[in-house]
Amino acid sequence: MTQPPPALAALAAVDAAGLREILLEVCSSPTWAAAVAASRPWSDRAELLAANAKAMAELSAADLHDAMAGHARIGAPKPGDAVSEREQAGVRGADRALLDELRAANAAYEAKFGHVFLICATGRTAAGMLDALRERLPNDPAAEAETVRGELRRINDLRLGRLLDAS
Structure with missing residues (x-):
């Protein structure tokens, strides 16, 4: 063996x-x-x-919410959290206007679905994450x-x- x-x-x-x-x-x-x-x-x-x-x-749906609770909002890595900062490295250096758009799109997503927008951010740019968020916003729950x-x-x-x- x-x-x-x-x-x-x-x-x-x-x-x-x-x-x-x-x-x-x-x-x-x-x-x-x-x-x-x-x-x-x-x-x-x-x-x-x-x-x-x-x-x-x-x-279950409740378990998914538990899993999402451990994730920072896209565009706002948890300060001092190396994992969050590494996974969201694509937002570093993004311009203020793009980050503002991402913040507004996050708010719309959270209002619709009741939780943070969750995406595997590793290797994605801020613009790419914003595009994905906008693509997913029309989804049903x-x-x-x-x-x-x-x-x-x-x-x-x-x-x-x-x-x-x-x-």
């Missing part, structure tokens, strides 16, 4: 409370964290990412919830990958 990579084996060996804490840093949904933790041990990275996808697919679910899965995949790569 093939051994899992050392970083993955170390993650799988963390005690339940420690693993919960680590996973909640990846995604602030306690339901998601419990589901991913329950899927261990993982034989490889793909198995961990599959656990993320399965857990994401099974989240059910369609948008599924779009958010997919974006959260991508964000979690990146965060889990960084977690394994940093170990």
Whole structure:
């Protein structure tokens, strides 16, 4: 039997409370964290990412709101939060007018859907995120919830990958 990579084996060996804490840093949904933790041990990275996808697919609307609560508003990374700042690096240096448009579009989105606009911001520019926000604003709530679910899965995949790569 093939051994899992050392970083993955170390993650799988963390005690339940420690693993919960680590996973909640990846995604602030306690339901998601419990589901991913329950899927261990993982034989490889793909198995961990599959656990993320399965857990994401099974989240209720309330669980999705828990997951979104851990994310900063697009265009306003949490000061001092290295993850938020890294993931939203595309807004750095954007001009004031663009940031104002993004702020106004965020407000319209939040008024319609009742939560922050969530997008996998890694590698996207402020203008690209604004375009995506405008494209998604006409969505109905059910369609948008599924779009958010997919974006959260991508964000979690990146965060889990960084977690394994940093170990």
